[in-house]
Amino acid sequence: MAERISDAEHAVMEVLWDESPLTAQDVAERVDPDRGWSANTVKTLLGRLLAKNAISHEEDGRRYLYRPAVERGDYVAGESRRLIDRLFGGKLTPLVAHLAERDELSAQDIAEIESLLKALKQ
Known part of the structure:
Protein backbone atom coordinates (compact mmCIF):
# COMPACT_ATOMS: atom_id res chain seq x y z
CA MET A 1 0.00 0.00 0.00
CA ALA A 69 -5.76 -6.12 2.43
CA VAL A 70 -3.12 -4.91 4.88
CA GLU A 71 -2.60 -6.14 8.45
CA ARG A 72 -3.00 -3.63 11.29
CA GLY A 73 0.52 -4.41 12.56
CA ASP A 74 2.07 -3.77 9.14
CA TYR A 75 0.19 -0.48 8.82
CA VAL A 76 1.23 0.67 12.30
CA ALA A 77 4.86 -0.27 11.58
CA GLY A 78 4.84 1.75 8.35
CA GLU A 79 3.20 4.79 9.93
CA SER A 80 5.56 4.66 12.92
CA ARG A 81 8.58 4.51 10.63
CA ARG A 82 7.30 7.46 8.56
CA LEU A 83 6.71 9.53 11.70
CA ILE A 84 10.18 8.81 13.10
CA ASP A 85 11.80 9.46 9.72
CA ARG A 86 9.93 12.72 9.20
CA LEU A 87 10.19 14.23 12.67
CA PHE A 88 13.28 12.65 14.22
CA GLY A 89 15.65 11.95 11.34
CA GLY A 90 14.92 8.23 11.49
CA LYS A 91 16.19 7.87 15.06
CA LEU A 92 14.04 6.58 17.92
CA THR A 93 16.07 8.03 20.82
CA PRO A 94 15.17 11.68 20.06
CA LEU A 95 11.46 10.73 20.09
CA VAL A 96 11.73 9.15 23.55
CA ALA A 97 13.83 12.11 24.75
CA HIS A 98 11.20 14.53 23.40
CA LEU A 99 8.43 12.73 25.30
CA ALA A 100 10.52 12.59 28.48
CA GLU A 101 11.38 16.31 28.32
CA ARG A 102 7.69 17.14 28.14
CA ASP A 103 6.81 14.86 31.08
CA GLU A 104 4.63 12.79 28.77
CA LEU A 105 6.00 9.46 30.00
CA SER A 106 4.20 8.02 33.02
CA ALA A 107 5.94 5.77 35.54
CA GLN A 108 4.17 2.85 33.86
CA ASP A 109 5.42 3.96 30.42
CA ILE A 110 8.98 4.08 31.77
CA ALA A 111 8.62 0.65 33.40
CA GLU A 112 7.29 -0.82 30.13
CA ILE A 113 10.17 0.74 28.15
CA GLU A 114 12.69 -0.65 30.68
CA SER A 115 11.09 -4.09 30.45
CA LEU A 116 11.17 -3.94 26.65
CA LEU A 117 14.84 -2.90 26.65
CA LYS A 118 15.73 -5.78 29.02
CA ALA A 119 13.96 -8.25 26.71
CA LEU A 120 15.75 -6.81 23.65
CA LYS A 121 19.15 -7.22 25.34
CA GLN A 122 18.60 -10.94 25.96
Whole structure:
Protein backbone atom coordinates (compact mmCIF):
# COMPACT_ATOMS: atom_id res chain seq x y z
CA MET A 1 0.00 0.00 0.00
CA ALA A 2 1.91 3.01 -1.26
CA GLU A 3 -0.68 5.73 -0.71
CA ARG A 4 -1.25 7.05 2.80
CA ILE A 5 -4.70 6.70 4.25
CA SER A 6 -6.55 9.65 5.80
CA ASP A 7 -7.84 9.80 9.36
CA ALA A 8 -11.36 9.16 8.08
CA GLU A 9 -10.22 6.14 6.06
CA HIS A 10 -8.34 4.91 9.12
CA ALA A 11 -11.61 4.87 11.10
CA VAL A 12 -13.06 2.53 8.46
CA MET A 13 -9.93 0.36 8.55
CA GLU A 14 -10.23 0.01 12.35
CA VAL A 15 -13.77 -1.37 11.90
CA LEU A 16 -12.56 -3.88 9.31
CA TRP A 17 -9.51 -4.88 11.37
CA ASP A 18 -11.83 -5.61 14.29
CA GLU A 19 -14.22 -7.71 12.20
CA SER A 20 -14.37 -8.75 8.56
CA PRO A 21 -15.65 -9.39 6.02
CA LEU A 22 -18.39 -6.78 6.37
CA THR A 23 -20.86 -5.10 4.02
CA ALA A 24 -20.80 -1.32 3.60
CA GLN A 25 -23.91 -1.15 5.79
CA ASP A 26 -22.19 -3.25 8.48
CA VAL A 27 -19.22 -0.87 8.44
CA ALA A 28 -21.51 2.18 8.64
CA GLU A 29 -23.23 0.69 11.69
CA ARG A 30 -19.91 0.04 13.45
CA VAL A 31 -18.11 3.35 12.82
CA ASP A 32 -18.10 5.67 15.85
CA PRO A 33 -21.57 7.29 15.87
CA ASP A 34 -20.00 10.60 16.99
CA ARG A 35 -18.69 10.96 13.44
CA GLY A 36 -22.27 11.27 12.18
CA TRP A 37 -21.47 9.59 8.87
CA SER A 38 -24.14 8.46 6.44
CA ALA A 39 -23.91 5.11 4.65
CA ASN A 40 -22.95 7.07 1.51
CA THR A 41 -19.98 8.63 3.29
CA VAL A 42 -18.80 5.18 4.36
CA LYS A 43 -19.25 3.87 0.79
CA THR A 44 -17.12 6.76 -0.51
CA LEU A 45 -14.39 5.94 2.01
CA LEU A 46 -14.56 2.23 1.11
CA GLY A 47 -14.13 3.22 -2.56
CA ARG A 48 -11.04 5.27 -1.73
CA LEU A 49 -9.56 2.42 0.31
CA LEU A 50 -10.19 0.00 -2.58
CA ALA A 51 -8.40 2.40 -4.96
CA LYS A 52 -5.43 2.47 -2.54
CA ASN A 53 -5.42 -1.35 -2.28
CA ALA A 54 -5.85 -1.06 1.49
CA ILE A 55 -8.96 -3.27 1.33
CA SER A 56 -10.38 -5.86 -1.02
CA HIS A 57 -13.95 -6.89 -1.75
CA GLU A 58 -15.87 -9.84 -3.06
CA GLU A 59 -19.38 -10.13 -4.42
CA ASP A 60 -21.96 -11.71 -2.17
CA GLY A 61 -25.17 -11.76 -4.18
CA ARG A 62 -26.14 -8.13 -4.77
CA ARG A 63 -23.75 -6.69 -2.20
CA TYR A 64 -20.01 -6.55 -1.59
CA LEU A 65 -18.10 -7.88 1.40
CA TYR A 66 -15.04 -5.85 2.39
CA ARG A 67 -11.90 -6.99 4.19
CA PRO A 68 -8.51 -5.44 4.95
CA ALA A 69 -5.76 -6.12 2.43
CA VAL A 70 -3.12 -4.91 4.88
CA GLU A 71 -2.60 -6.14 8.45
CA ARG A 72 -3.00 -3.63 11.29
CA GLY A 73 0.52 -4.41 12.56
CA ASP A 74 2.07 -3.77 9.14
CA TYR A 75 0.19 -0.48 8.82
CA VAL A 76 1.23 0.67 12.30
CA ALA A 77 4.86 -0.27 11.58
CA GLY A 78 4.84 1.75 8.35
CA GLU A 79 3.20 4.79 9.93
CA SER A 80 5.56 4.66 12.92
CA ARG A 81 8.58 4.51 10.63
CA ARG A 82 7.30 7.46 8.56
CA LEU A 83 6.71 9.53 11.70
CA ILE A 84 10.18 8.81 13.10
CA ASP A 85 11.80 9.46 9.72
CA ARG A 86 9.93 12.72 9.20
CA LEU A 87 10.19 14.23 12.67
CA PHE A 88 13.28 12.65 14.22
CA GLY A 89 15.65 11.95 11.34
CA GLY A 90 14.92 8.23 11.49
CA LYS A 91 16.19 7.87 15.06
CA LEU A 92 14.04 6.58 17.92
CA THR A 93 16.07 8.03 20.82
CA PRO A 94 15.17 11.68 20.06
CA LEU A 95 11.46 10.73 20.09
CA VAL A 96 11.73 9.15 23.55
CA ALA A 97 13.83 12.11 24.75
CA HIS A 98 11.20 14.53 23.40
CA LEU A 99 8.43 12.73 25.30
CA ALA A 100 10.52 12.59 28.48
CA GLU A 101 11.38 16.31 28.32
CA ARG A 102 7.69 17.14 28.14
CA ASP A 103 6.81 14.86 31.08
CA GLU A 104 4.63 12.79 28.77
CA LEU A 105 6.00 9.46 30.00
CA SER A 106 4.20 8.02 33.02
CA ALA A 107 5.94 5.77 35.54
CA GLN A 108 4.17 2.85 33.86
CA ASP A 109 5.42 3.96 30.42
CA ILE A 110 8.98 4.08 31.77
CA ALA A 111 8.62 0.65 33.40
CA GLU A 112 7.29 -0.82 30.13
CA ILE A 113 10.17 0.74 28.15
CA GLU A 114 12.69 -0.65 30.68
CA SER A 115 11.09 -4.09 30.45
CA LEU A 116 11.17 -3.94 26.65
CA LEU A 117 14.84 -2.90 26.65
CA LYS A 118 15.73 -5.78 29.02
CA ALA A 119 13.96 -8.25 26.71
CA LEU A 120 15.75 -6.81 23.65
CA LYS A 121 19.15 -7.22 25.34
CA GLN A 122 18.60 -10.94 25.96
